[in-house]
Amino acid sequence: MSLPPLAARLSGLQSSAIRDLLKLTSRGDIISLAGGLPDEQLMPQEKIAAAADAALARRSRLQYTESAGWIPLREVLAARESARLGRTVPLGEVFVTHGSQQALSLLAEVLLDPGALVLVEDPAYVGALQVYRAAGARIVAVPLDADGMRVDVVEQLLARGERPAVVHTVSNFHNPRGVTMSPERRRRLAELAVAHGFWVVEDDPYGELWFERPSPDPVATYAPNVIRLSSASKTLAPTLRVGWMVAPESVCRAVELLKQGADLCGSALTQQIAADLLADTDWFTAHVDSVRAVYGERAKALVAAVRGRFGDRVVSTDAAGGMFVWVDFTDGTDTSALLPRAIEQGVAYVPGAAFAVGAGHENSLRLSFVTSDTTTLTEAIERLGRAADGRPQSRS
CATH class of the missing domain: 3.40.640.10 (Type I PLP-dependent aspartate aminotransferase-like (Major domain))
Known part of the structure; x- marks a missing residue:
């Protein structure tokens, strides 16, 4: 027995390539630079818990x-x-x-x-x-x-x-x-x-x-x-x-x-x-300042690692804020084709084509720097470099 049809407007929709990629990269041995997820270690857990306790003291909040x-x-x-x-x-x-x-x-x-x-x-x-x-x-x-x-x-x-x-x-x-x-x-x-x-x-x-x-x-x-x-x-x-x-x-x-x-x-x-x-406001300002300081340090480390490892093979943004660095390969590297090799090396990113309105951005990729420390980010770019160089897997 067949089910009734779904609405026609669904015919052109696809799942987000990024969300699908996050499922693939959930393994602990992969450094994921793919997701735009804020660092949970910087989230104010105790402050949120205290505010939740205060809210739950009143039944009206339910x-x-x-x-x-x-x-x-x-x-x-x-x-x-x-x-x-x-x-x-x-x-x-x-x-x-x-x-x-x-x-x-x-x-x-x-x-x-x-x-x-x-x-x-x-x-x-x-x-x-x-x-x-x-x-x-x-x-x-x-x-x-x-x-x-x-x-x-x-x-x-x-x-x-x-x-x-x-x-x-x-x-x-x-x-x-x-x-x-x-x-x-x-x-x-x-x-x-x-x-x-x-x-x-x-x-x-x-x-x-x-x-x-x-x-x-x-x-x-x-x-x-x-x-x-x-x-x-x-x-x-x-x-x-x-x-x-x-x-x-x-x-x-x-x-x-x-x-x-x-x-x-x-x-x-x-x-x-x-x-x-x-x-x-005083607490929130101090909290956001601390988040900025950590993310800013990580952004600089990632950009330095990308430029140091790839040189003139790439052009990247400077990451003056936010969560992402955009990298364009100047040597024709297809980042969608590169991704499986990168995952074999233990690093993940989002290919630029995932963000294209139509076609395009085949030689680009997006990297997120917010969820890993500077040492891990440097290692991630080394793994990406090995994948781009076509070298055999060498991580432990």
Whole structure:
């Protein structure tokens, strides 16, 4: 007996290559530079436990909460986002979601009709590609360079008559490319959004993880039709599943209607935990400073190892923040073909083709530096070098 068919929109969707790779590299003998997972050793376990105990002292924390998020958390976020954006962010413009990925998914339903045009960066954040493909959007790639999204290419597309509904950008320490959009391009993108009437979704989970200088002012500083997403996953812990959106109230109310149909509301318990930690500004500042220091040291070690081992065979980003280094092979190395040999040597990464909007990036790869110490990162690049050199396995 055959089962009834599934919805047609699933036909073009594929599982994330990165999530599939994480299953493959879960063995203890493999150094994984593949996953974008924050280091659990740096997560404030005791502080989270204390906040959980305080929350559980009240039975009301076991109850449903508002669909838009627990009000005290939204108040904390409104204060933080007001400081970030240089304006007063009203409570009605702050919406809490089950991680920022849920915000992205709900926004796609609110902002896009099937066939609507979405501009994304290439290489792209794969979570965004999954969302926009599921929404039936027409996706057009905009290249990146060292200053982030090529806004001049956006202008060229507009001049040719393209009319995007949404432009999506990971503006700070891009996943996977590692670059940050320049202040000039941020202002210009905001100007274009106002002039041509499209939305910008500014996806910013990494903005607080800068190593040498703070991230530039958000794109949302410059225009009202920029929707800003962020998350506690990279600074506190992914298990809290606390993300948020700053958007015009009309967008927040539309998202609220859809969220009620998806999960009614988030967890009052984890939202109170997040509120307690984020509201303790002195502690949170010191905590993020310590995370930055560790990640910054690891980023420098990884970049130095890559450049020392491969020389002019590669060009890599400098990793001024965030979690990733992007490496381009200049000698034609196919990183998808290289991956099985790398795993045999005991190291894993994500091939660049996994982030391509269409084809491309066959000679590139993404490395994450956050979950291993500097000695382990150096060993990982030595293993990768042996794989790229075609040398026999020599690890113990």
